[in-house]
Amino acid sequence: MGFLAVLVAAVAGFAVGAVWYMTLSAPWIAASGVRLGPDGRPAKAEGVSPMIIGFVAMVVVAGMMRHVFAMSAIDTVFEGLTSGLGIGAFFITPWLAMCYGFAGRPARLAMIDGGYAVAGCGVIGLVLALF
Template sequence: MDFIAVIAAAVASYIFGAIWYGVLAKPWQAAAGLTVEKLKQPGGPQSGSAMPYVITFAATLIAAGMVRHIMVASGVEGAVSGLITGLGLGLFIATPWLLTNYTFAMRPIRLTVIDGGYATIGSGLMGLVLALFGV
């Protein structure tokens, strides 16, 4: 049952990511310094290769498993607590790491906001879904 909860949490976050980056595609591409031509190059997400999506889902599955572990180890129960735990992990763990990496890579703050927003809300969704499964 816990494995199904982790998969459901990963799927929820993955679907949210598709919506998030679909809506923010142009600002994200500009902030990341990418063009449609670059994204269509071999191995890119618009090249017809499934690999970027497979890797992304695998990473999301790993993250959902860790969110579950943290929630169980911390005794988190209930939808609100699950949501807050996930949001906290995204906002106070994932986003600062992105900020650190992007600062040294001299990436625009807008990229941190977009990617950190996804990490925060996506993690929040993971926590909420896991809590709804009673994990």
């Protein structure tokens, strides 16, 4: 049952990312500096590789969150949601901000990507707690 919970949570986190980046595609493209081709899509699109890598990353994050939740006895919906939001807000987003700061990337990019980390981890935590 644990593997199923991780897979469902990963799918939910990935789906949040799809909605997040479809909604914020224009500001994300502007902040990230991704060049667009004549068709309006990223010029150096790599086919399905980013999607596969992204989903595998979601499985890894959801799996580790499940482990942390089990070790911490996080088992209610409220605890799962708030713990997920906290992981995104206080672990992932500061790490992104630090890396982006050293790389000279715009703060707006850290805000967009960090916002997804918060929302995605919140949903993963919520789903894990439902199992």
